[in-house]
Amino acid sequence: MLKVRLALTLVAASTILVACGGGGGDDSPSPNTPLAATQAPITSANYVAVTQEALSSNAFLLDATSLVVGAQVSDSSTLIRFGQSQLSKTPGRIANASVQAVGATQTFTEQCAGGGTLTIVDNDRNGNQQADAGDSVSLTANNCSFDGEVLNGQLSVTLNSATGNFESGYPYTLSGVLSFQNLTAQSATTRVVANGSMTMTVDARSDFNQSVALAIDSFAVSRTYAGVTSSQTLTKYNTSLKVSPTGSGADWTSSVRGILTSSTIDSKSVSIDTPLSFVRSGNQAYPASGQAIILGAAGSKVQVTAISSTTVKIDLDADGNGTYETSVNKVWSEIL
């Protein structure tokens, strides 16, 4: 269980990488493309903001950094962390379920640390008390305190597979579908509502040799920050992170491919792809290499290139003629 936590923590600790990445392990050359009518034009007036929104589109999926508490600052990664934590707990829940009639389900209530409850329905489909494909857990959060926020709504976890030395060490693999149904996280400053599903796959061989992939058909998040509401929908969105051992620690390699629809670009869409995966050294906050392409309406395009672990170059081809006519270098921290 400890190792599972480590793996999922790797995911949680990789936000920036995946936020910059794309591809989901898919090597096909062309990204998904939204319908032309819904594509957002990328212009010299909005290309930096579009870049930020596109690169940050999965920052709430995989968040690399956190802040010290001085002011109380909230972001929207809580629900994903909750989903990850519940996926890791699912094999244990199945294994610890009491023997029952095949196909029956059992319901119990679990106290959340800090207050509230989780109503949990286990479904060990064949009643063998082992984590098999198709076994599932449905959770209903009732003012459940998690990471300083209050959760309400539903999450279901359906296992695809769970193999290996899962309980006590490496290696192991874990795959499951997380389905969010109006799962809401409320804090003093922020309210986030998630709907949709994603498949998470973890392949863990050691602390510094792991990979995590998320495959999303459609996942929508609505955020209200101090009264200001925005929304994002990820469609056909695949993202992955691979942690590989190096002499000095580990390299974090991430990629992404998918479609982002955001209220900040008039509820229109752009596609994002990483022809060159982003690579970050474990002792750096941002990737030093890698490239992303963001496509908008009428062939408008942004190329994002990591110059160093502190600087990123953003090139704009607004008219889609194949020439980047506008370029700017930004500090990574201004974008992610």
Place this chain on the structure above:
Amino acid sequence: MLATKAFGWSAQRWAVSVCLIVLPSVVAAADCGAPGLGALAGAERSQWEEFDAHGKSLVREQGTLKVVGLQVAGQCRTLDWSANWTLSRGERDYDGVTSTQAPFQTQSRLQAQHLAVQAWLPVRSGWSMGSQLGYRHIERDIAGKGNVLGYPERFAYWQAALGARYQAVLGARVRLTASAWLGGGPGGRVKLDLPRADPVTLNLGSSRLLALGLELEGGEAATQAGWSWQAGVSYRREQTSAGPAKTLVRNGIPVGAALQPRFVQRHWGGTARVTYRF
């Protein structure tokens, strides 16, 4: 950041002008004696704690700050007055949590300036009633560590207080002064420069203040020209209510929200001061 400093310093310069130039001039024209100019140095134990809306402690900081300051003080026919500026600097140990609620320890670097004008009105033998107006500017830089990002905060707020003072003569050239202040102030502001958002200014809630002091003074009497010395200990407790949440943006896009939670400051200090009275 520049705007933050500009805001802090412009207000302080204005207050310094009032305290150290205008006020003595006004006092000089109001049948008052020549003022005395003092310099002080000392140290204080500083504690800072933040709480969420349910009263749960989020952060606790403790450390020792060095204190220096200047004072202009004098006596008029009907009241005593003083204007003070103090600067406290140092580091505190930070023991708290990250924004993802993970336990976290680091340091914060502090620089706090306080400007205050106060007046005492004698009411009976040894006893005086006082009033005070103060402005406090605190620079708090929380250090990051590993993947946890730190950031600077710049607090600014005003406070007013009413006080009571008792002075006892202990000898020909020695006297003891005990004082107490009770007050508060409207909500101030804190400017944040968060790593993943544009700089933002948050409103603070209102504050409450309790301050106690005990000071031993020797040397020339308050009505005589020449040198005198003072040595004192003090305790100050401030409680500031949580402020409202504000949206964080970057490149015009909402990326989060922040508020300054309720925080309590406690300071125990000792200072020594020398004063020359003209």
